[in-house]
Amino acid sequence: GAVVSQHPSRVICKSGTSVKIECRSLDFQATTMFWYRQFPKQSLMLMATSNEGSKATYEQGVEKDKFLINHASLTLSTLTVTSAHPEDSSFYICSAATGDYEQYFGPGTRLTVT
Amino acid sequence: GNSVTQMEGPVTLSEEAFLTINCTYTATGYPSLFWYVQYPGEGLQLLLKATKADDKGSNKGFEATYRKETTSFHLEKGSVQVSDSAVYFCALTDVETSYDKVIFGPGTSLSVIP
DSSP states (O other), X not given: OOOEEEXXXXXXXXXXOOEEEEEEESSSOOSEEEEEEEOTTSOEEEEEEEETTSOOEEOTTOOTTTEEEEEEETTEEEEEEOSOXXXXXXXXXXXXXXSSSOEEEXXXXXXXXX | OOEEEXXXXXXXXXXXXXXXXXXXXXXXXXXXXXXXXXOTTSOEEEEEEEOSTTOEEEETTEEEEOBTTTTBOOEEESSOOGGGOEEEEEEEEOTTTSTTOEEEOOOEEEEEEO
16 A cells, blocks of 8 residues: 655754654655644644645645745655744644545654754 | 534543444535544554445444435444544545645544443
8 A cells, every 4th residue: 555654753853943854655656745733632734735846835824934845756745844943843744645536644743842 | 615524522432332423524526535543643544435425435344434415424333442542533535626635524532441
């Protein structure tokens, strides 16, 4: 089956620093990747949609300058949280679409900003 | 707009009890419907799906039937196990309005006690 990985699985950083999270589709090419944020005991909130080689489309209320998304290849998308603050602490999940209207989710990255 | 509503949790059941988690949806087109499961500290896994009316998705003893007349996709399992303890998300994708975009319900937490 389609496998999506994320790295790192957990990261702790200091306030003001930037953190990069990678999302990879391991055995398929993903034309579209998605980034979600999940707060404790809540559902997933779509942050942005990225297509390979083009700019990401951000959902309303998501700061594009704070959450930089790069989709450089059909198997890799990165999310960089710039100048992180404690309120950015969250569980970030990516997913990849194969074009058959189904998404495959990564295992998530737990970000803690101190 | 498209939306998904789930029964509120948390749901606590004894092992071998019957499980039903209600899910209803609102969509302007002809959505595909999904159930995802999230185990503690992990990402989402697709549990089952149905792409058209009257389809029944099934996996690991779980079942859900796409009911267009009642706009529902209730999740059922005849005999739950402790290992089924997780959060369950009902979701839809509606190709006509939001290509590839997944709309999640709020999630229902299930705890199964021995």
